[in-house]
Amino acid sequence: xxxxxxxxxxxxxxxxxxxxxxxxxxxxxxxxxxxxxxxxxxxxxxxxxxxxxxxxxxxxxxxxxxxxxxxxxxxxxxxxxxxxxxxxxxxxxxxxxxxxxxxxxxxxxxxxxxxxxxxxxxxxxxxxxxxxxxxxxxxxxxxxxxxxxxxxxxxxxxxxxxxxxxxxxxxxxxxxxxxxxxxxxxxxxxxxxxxxxxxxxxxxxxxxxxxxxxxxxxxxxxxxxxx
Ligand code: ADE
Numbered sequence: 001x002x003x004x005x006x007x008x009x010x011x012x013x014x015x016x017x018x019x020x021x022x023x024x025x026x027x028x029x030x031x032x033x034x035x036x037x038x039x040x041x042x043x044x045x046x047x048x049x050x051x052x053x054x055x056x057x058x059x060x061x062x063x064x065x066x067x068x069x070x071x072x073x074x075x076x077x078x079x080x081x082x083x084x085x086x087x088x089x090x091x092x093x094x095x096x097x098x099x100x101x102x103x104x105x106x107x108x109x110x111x112x113x114x115x116x117x118x119x120x121x122x123x124x125x126x127x128x129x130x131x132x133x134x135x136x137x138x139x140x141x142x143x144x145x146x147x148x149x150x151x152x153x154x155x156x157x158x159x160x161x162x163x164x165x166x167x168x169x170x171x172x173x174x175x176x177x178x179x180x181x182x183x184x185x186x187x188x189x190x191x192x193x194x195x196x197x198x199x200x201x202x203x204x205x206x207x208x209x210x211x212x213x214x215x216x217x218x219x220x221x222x223x224x225x226x227x
Contacts, residue, residue: 001104001155002032002078005144006070007111008049008062010035012141022149025158034150036074038054041066050114067110067121074108083108083127085141086147087116091127093147095170096227097130101147102154109147111140173222177210 005013016022023032037071039047043065050060064109071083081104091097101107110117110126122129132143152158159165169176180191194206 001030001102001152002034002106003109003148003151004034004036004074004106005111005148006036006038006067007139007141007144008038008113009111009139010037012139013145016145016149021153021158023084025152028157030138030155030158031152036070038062038066038070041069041073041154043069046098053115057223062112062117064118064120066080067117069137071108071125080106080107080108083110083125083204085112085117085122085129086125086132086143087112088134088136090131091133093130093132093150094227095150095168098147098150098154102151109140109144113139113142146171162227171220173225173227174211174212175219176178177207177214
């Protein structure tokens with residue numbers, strides 16, 4: 001998989017890809033992640049990439065030209081499955097969207113800044129708009145990093161233990177059950193006995209039950225979610 005991220009602030013994106021699972025995935029060539037600084041695609045001398053909104057109003061708008069130039073250059077090199085704009089008014093990200101994106105070949109992520117991008121970018125260049133939640137970030141970079149993390153860990157072979165993504169919260173529409181490790185007792189706080197019993201079928205039953213109870217108590221809405 002290749003992910004090309006279009007941004008005005010590539011430095012905001014470095015560290016998530018420089019540690020842990022994402023770093024390993026890149027080193028193992030399970031994914032290629034490229035940052036493209038949109039300023040490099042500005043043709044004017046001042047490298048300007050934004051301008052005042054037509055009709056007036058507060059804030060600046062990211063111009064279509066540098067974005068289009070960058071996207072056309074990339075599209076001339078390979079086909080893209082999706083060109084995604086990160087925006088608080090997009091479809092809210094969930095596990096089913098991440099699952100679907102994790103099996104794509106090439107995707108472009110566009111990070112907005114200021115008041116956002118010229119609407120013609122969204123109407124003519126973008127194939128999909130994604131939000132990571134009902135709150136407004138200063139720009140799309142952190143949202144793009146969140147989206148990348150959720151996708152890349154699902155690429156086959158990225159997680160060491162092949163089954164561990166399957167037991168994540170949300171993967172089967174339920175929250176994950178509680179987990180414990182040694183010591184079996186700490187400060188008098190004991191691990192549930194069933195987990196140290198060695199009775200695997202009973203452990204499985206307990207986990208399923210815990211997942212159901214937890215979901216019922218904290219996220220009952222998930223039972224009605226078609227995703
Ligand atoms: N850009 C700014 N806020 C965002 C959000 N909540 N999700 C995605 N992109 C954003």
